[in-house]
Amino acid sequence: MDTEPNTSTFPEAPDGAPGPTYTTVTDDSPEERLHRAGEHRMLAGVAGGLADYFDVDPTMVRIGFVALAFLGGLAVPLYLAGWLLIPDEGAEESLAEELIARERR
Numbered sequence: 001m002d003t004e005p006n007t008s009t010f011p012e013a014p015d016g017a018p019g020p021t022y023t024t025v026t027d028d029s030p031e032e033r034l035h036r037a038g039e040h041r042m043l044a045g046v047a048g049g050l051a052d053y054f055d056v057d058p059t060m061v062r063i064g065f066v067a068l069a070f071l072g073g074l075a076v077p078l079y080l081a082g083w084l085l086i087p088d089e090g091a092e093e094s095l096a097e098e099l100i101a102r103e104r105r
Helices: 046-054 058-070 075-085 095-104
Strands: 006-009 021-024
Touching: 046 058, 046 075, 058 075, 075 095
Parallel strands: none
Antiparallel strands: 006 021
């Protein structure tokens, strides 16, 4: 759906000078979603998905996970939570949502 920019002009100023013009353009691009990556996947794709979402190198996210592992061991529970709560690339539901839906049936 192509939309034309909406160009509007304010009324003329009291001295007869034309008013300022502004342009409103609607952004029809798809919304970026957090997902587990398929392309940069090493284990479950959590680091690659976070890197895609924040537009950084996946290596930097992995280094962050390693640093968190050494600084108190927080990396393992965070990675597992990401694996369960972040949907896989192209999927609508995360693993946790699928498990809950399966249990309800």
